[in-house]
Amino acid sequence: MLRRKVLRDIRQNKGSYAACLVLIVMGLTVFIAFSVANDNFMMGKHLLYAEGRFAEGFAEISAMPESDLYRLRRIEGIAQVSGRLVEDVRVLSDDDRREVIGRREAGGTIYLRLVSKDPGDNERLNDSSSVWGEPMRSGERHLWVNTAFADAHKLGVEDTISVIAGGRAHEMQVKAAMLNPEFVYIMRDDGDLFPDPYRFGVATVPLKTMWELFPDQRGVVNDIVFTLEPGAEYRRVEEELELELEDYGLIRIYPRDDHRSHLLLEEESEVLTSFATFFPALMLGVAGFILYIVLKRLVQQQRGQIGILKSCGYTRGEITRHYLAYSAVLAVAAGVVGSLCGMLAANTVSRLLFEYFALPEVYVGFSLRYFLAGMGLCAGVLGIAGYQGVKHALRMTPAEAMLPPAPPPASKTVFDRVPWFTRMLTTQGLMGIRNISRAPGRSAFLLVGVAISFTLVAANYSMTAVNMPTFLFYQYTEVETYDARISLRAPQARQAVLREVEALPFVTRAEPIAQVPVTLSHRIREEDLELLGLAEDNRLYNILDAQGNRMTPTRGGLIISERLAHNLKVQRGDTVTLESPYLRGNNEEVRVPVVAVIPQYIGMNAYMEVGSLERMLGQPAFLSSVLVRGEGGSDGAGEEVATRLSEHYRDSEEVTAVDSRQRMVSNLEEMWELFSVILNLFVLIGAVFSFAVIYIAALVTLSERSRELASMRVLGMTPKEVFSVIAFEQWFLSFFGILLGLLPARYLVEGFATAYTTDMYTMPAHMPAEAIAIGIVATLISIWIAQRFALRRVRSLSLVEVLRERE
Amino acid sequence: MQTEDTQRELVQASGLKKRYRMGEVDVYALNGVDLTLYDGELVVVLGASGSGKTTMVNLIGGMDRPSEGLLRFAGRRLHGAGEDELTRYRRTEVGFVFQFFNLMPNLTAWENVQLAAEVAPDPLDVDQLLEQVGLGDRRNHFPSQLSGGEQQRVAIARALAKNPRLLLCDEPTGALDLTTGRQVLKLLRELRDQYGKTVVIITHNENISLMADRVVYLKDGYVEWVKQNDEPLPPEDVGW
Ligand SMILES: Nc1ncnc2c1ncn2[C@@H]1O[C@H](COP(=O)(O)OP(=O)(O)O)[C@@H](O)[C@H]1O
Ligand SMILES: [Mg+2]
Secondary structure (H helix, E strand, O other): OHHHHHHHHHHHOHHHHHHHHHHHHHHHHHHHHHHHHHHHHHHHHHHHHHHOOOOOEEEEEEEEEHHHHHHHHOOOOEEEEEEEOEEEEEEEOOHHHHHHHOOOOOOEOEEEEEEEEOOOOOOOOOOOEEEEEOOOOOOOOEEEEEHHHHHHOOOOOOOEEEEEEOOEEEEEEEEEEEEOOOOOOOOOOOOOOOOOOOOEEEEEEEHHHHHHHOHHHOOEEEEEEEEEOOOOOHHHHHHHHHHHHHHHOEEEEEEHHHOHHHHHHHHHHHHHHHHHHHHHHHHHHHHHHHHHHHHHHHHHHOHHHHHHHHHOOOOHHHHHHHHHHHHHHHHHHHHHHHHHHHHHHHHHHHHHHHHHOOOOOOOOOOOHHHHHHHHHHHHHHHHHHHHHHHHHHHOOOHHHHHOOOOOOOOOOOHHHHOHHHHHHOOHHHHHHHHHHHHOHHHHHHHHHHHHHHHHHHHHHHHHHHHHHHHHHHHHHHHHEOOOEEEEEEEEEEHHHHHHHHHHOOOEEEEEEEEEEEEEEEEOOEEEEEEEEEEOOOOOOEOEEOOOOOEEOOOOOOEEEEHHHHHHHOOOOOOEEEEEOOOOOOOOOOEEEEEEEEEOOOEOOEEEEEHHHHHHHHOOOOEEEEEEEEEOOOOOOHHHHHHHHHHHHOOOOOOEEEEEEHHHHHHHHHHHHHHHHHHHHHHHHHHHHHHHHHHHHHHHHHHHHOHHHHHHHHHOOOOHHHHHHHHHHHHHHHHHHHHHHHHHHHHHHHHHHHHHHOOOOEOOOOOOOHHHHHHHHHHHHHHHHHHHHHHHHHHHOOOHHHHHHOOO | OOOHHHOOEEEEEEEEEEEEEEOOEEEEEEEEEEEEEEOOOEEEEEEOOOOOHHHHHHHHOOOOOOOEEEEEEOOEEOOOOOHHHHHHHHHHOEEEEOOOOOOOOOOOHHHHHHHHHHHOOOOOOHHHHHHHOOOHHHOOOOHHHOOHHHHHHHHHHHHHHOOOOEEEEEOOOOOOOHHHHHHHHHHHHHHHHHHOOEEEEEOOOHHHHHHOOEEEEEEOOEEEEEEEOOOOOOHHHOOO
16 A cells, blocks of 8 residues: 555656656766776777787887897896887878778878788787788788778778888788787877877788888887886886897887877776766766655655554554655666666767777676666665655654644854844845755755856866867967978988978978977986977967967077976076987087976977077088978968878878878867867756756755745735745855855866876866856856746745645 | 624625536535625634635635635725736735744744735834734744744734734634633734724634624535624633
């Protein structure tokens, strides 16, 4: 019989229960979807890492005879070593296939990173595994390409592609598509923001073939990877290795933790985990709170019924169980639905992940573990909320339960101690204020709810409308303004190259960049970076200060990025020590003053006037890249220039790349669109969230106070006047809620910036006044809308009905 | 006592019906009530539980609208009045007292009365009213700190604060014991005498009718009889 009562009561209150249900289902879905996806993701990673014997340390060198590798194996702490030849080459995509793909090769070049593979070494590290295809034969012109590149170019077994190596084009036969632990998240260089599988891929090639392609590198390797003995300390091994590799032109050594693809993989997993925690916690928390309120009210309304049950001899336990059944029904329904939705969504999330991360695709179908975890979580939250809601009423004796409730105790609040404040208020305002302290739990709910929604909106606006666009586009629209950039294999004589490029009919301006690898140090800190030498009359690569004003490249000293200044702990006016392989003469190092510090969001560079840079280094005039402005100036024309340059230099041995800036910008814009959809979703969640919180708070107030409010209507007050009690309470709390949200918003923006800031990328952390204003406006609008809805309920309050109820 | 025809009519009801829909069937809570209330009289409405007393008073007080029939207050049409019009009517002309007091729990006694005074165009003095109901010294107490009788006296003061012409009391002593009940009745009588309000007291206690100028008896949704009381007793002498 009681069971029937449960179902009927639920039906009567279906709105609130439905809200709980939706929130829990949403929370559980996200929890399970992201947890399972993360598991899939991690499982794929472990599989690939184990199968491919992923290295723990990486070293880049200029050249080392392959036969010298045994010397490294002897180093204490090193378990295995593989040496490879790694070279980037340009790919000539043939026109026919271009038609098939329906995509014009516009604005630049396609690159492949060729990594040698020694088929004779069965223990080679960072080994590829084929997804489809056939084995390669040593010495043949065979290669395996990464899966995304194969997909982007519609490549199949036996298809050929031509690559330019050693100044000549070579036909290479695709044998397979592969995955490799070293190239899970594939980007050409550290300055790239997103993978572009069409434009850049990775291929493994038999070592002998590599040597044929690059005759001047015959017999050598330029890339070392190694694993450590169990218990060996990386730092020690690195020191030993540094000594050993010194003579082979060591460029850098780094551990797995600094490996880019690995790093991004780990970061992604962290994001998934935090998403699987934060969002569900929010949803379940709110759902639990709603249930708590609903049940508490139910029990209060049913005092009489409880009295009757008690007088019939029902035990407290039975009555408790009866009221907890409301939670149980909800928990089972929400748990099952949420868990199943989660499992379904998990596959979608996983598939999305595998699109960006080249991992073996592992899908767990139904996970009993997460199903149980989801059910448990749901039952736990609802059980606690339910028990808290009902425990009050159960303490009453039957006689008490039958009496009309005593007026809830009230007392003066802190505000009453400020007479001038209370005197300003209407009596409705006073009631509102007192209500705040009368229901501290609900007031806190509203306060925190408003704070959270303000935080979400203000922080999101700062990130989506201000910081992310600055981060993404500043470098490639404000700082760099060329149409195309020609990168050279090795430094060249400056004037000769500039004259040659400028002489091309479609080029209107060419500017030099001299890129010099340097190590800057200041006291105990040092940083490796690229020092850029720019012409004094530069127009295509601008040095901009914090206010966006152009600065002229300096003759006497360095202009450095804020990040570099931060890392080296230097300020304007300090002097740093510069070392560089380009430094000629007797000096091992030179001292240079820092003359300015500027913001830089992508990359970490230092700048100097090119002529004085050369004098400092003792080098003749040179350049490493040419920046080109073509005719027509802007829009589309830029890509055209890059295409023509690319064609012009297709057989050049000296040119390694022609990049179009516009192409980069439009790629970024494409990615940004996708990304901003997700971020805007958060803004929406923020707004909906505050709407829901305020509406729920108002509804609860309405139903708890319906008798009071009806009494006011009887006194002849209009619905608006009556509602002003609730409205005042809410506006008052919202004011403090917004204040409360200011700091978390600030922290969120900073946290976001910190999470994205590395040596290569600096995410700005501005929270401009307009973000605060928009946060306030959005919050106020959702409060206002929620209150309009609630006001309708006051209008429809039937006086006769409410007052005849004996509560 | 004056005779009927020299008194001014305040409320006129004729053929007043109130229909409620109970599932499939219509139930008439009021089934054709004809009644006139005069300025300044004290009327007791008697009737068994469920006879329609509350329904009738609710209609007269503008809490609800009649399904059929005519209802006028001082010549003003209440039947067919809109929600806003009824709100205005309640705001200026009617004071309500309920069985279960219905005070605002988080306002003090004084503030509860002030709440009503605030919205009225011509309110009475709140402090004076509280003195009069004998709660001058408890004005800063919250309802939870007051006894039932005291709460009801605050409710009466609140009903009166708007200075309405009509005071409607639905079982005002229903939740009170004998002595406090008598005090409340005495207070109502005094206030009527002093301010000349029309007071309607609903009860199912026949003894209370002895203090009335007129007694109206409801049965099954209509007025069965009306009796003029030539010698109303003082409330102190009313039995229980
Ligand atoms: N809102 C309502 N819905 C249905 N029936 C009602 C409603 N209000 C009152 N009634 C019915 O109308 C009749 C009169 O009720 P009421 O005026 O409250 O009587 P009294 O106050 O004399 O006890 C009763 O039979 C009651 O059941
Ligand atoms: Mg009644």
